[in-house]
Amino acid sequence: MIAVKSIIPKKIDVPAMDKVWLEELEEYGKFIIRDFEKTVAPWSGAKPSFVLARYVTSQGTTLVVRITGNAEGVQKWWWRELGTKPHTIRAKSAKTLAFPSVYHRGSTPGKLFVSRATSGGETIFSPVVQHPGTEARNMGVLIGQEHEKPFQSWMQNAEPRVAKASGHAIT
Numbered sequence: 001m002i003a004v005k006s007i008i009p010k011k012i013d014v015p016a017m018d019k020v021w022l023e024e025l026e027e028y029g030k031f032i033i034r035d036f037e038k039t040v041a042p043w044s045g046a047k048p049s050f051v052l053a054r055y056v057t058s059q060g061t062t063l064v065v066r067i068t069g070n071a072e073g074v075q076k077w078w079w080r081e082l083g084t085k086p087h088t089i090r091a092k093s094a095k096t097l098a099f100p101s102v103y104h105r106g107s108t109p110g111k112l113f114v115s116r117a118t119s120g121g122e123t124i125f126s127p128v129v130q131h132p133g134t135e136a137r138n139m140g141v142l143i144g145q146e147h148e149k150p151f152q153s154w155m156q157n158a159e160p161r162v163a164k165a166s167g168h169a170i171t
Contacts, residue, residue, distance in 0.1 A: 010167045017166040022061065024158040025054060028151055029063055035112075035143045036065055042106055042116040046072035065140065080107065083136030089129045096125040109135045112142050 029052040036050040049069030055062045067077050091097045102121035107114045163170040 012166045012168060014166070017162050020158070020162045020165040022054065024155060024161070025061060025063055026052065028154045029054075031150075032063070032065060032143060032147055035146065036139070039107070039112070039114050039139045039143075040073075040077070042114055043076070044116070046070045046076060048073040048077045065143075079134060080137045081139060084131075084134045086133040087131050089131050091127050096127050097129055098123055098125050099129070100124070107137050107139075109137055110142070112139070112146065 033050050033052055040047045047070065048067045051066045051068050053064045053066050055064060067074055089097065100119040100121050101124050103119045104117060106117035160170045
């Protein structure tokens, strides 16, 4: 005689599973925010703030870093991130502009390493200056590339916790 017994699995707790996925996303997101903050740490003056936002779509959840905070800091971020075209700078509240003759930038396009910009040399006075523009730094892209593999590894390591939350632990 053969006996057949059907086994009905427990229902998957999708809300609990989603909650753990989102917690893991947000926990890893702290590392991404830290790297954005490192890029502006050497700046003098106004700096932007970085906030992790997540968007849930039919394709899944996407993490996005929003640039917020002080308007001047946000503007400085986008000038460096996207670059600027050559442009003319004119004295507004004085007869002339005053600036050092030597300037060393604090960041280099294509590199995540950032240091404090330095300047020195003779002071130059001029009513008008033709700025050569700034090459885009693309720090957001570089940080994203830097985190791609560690993020995948983090989320793979989270799978047992997500499965356990769903009511079906991985053994």
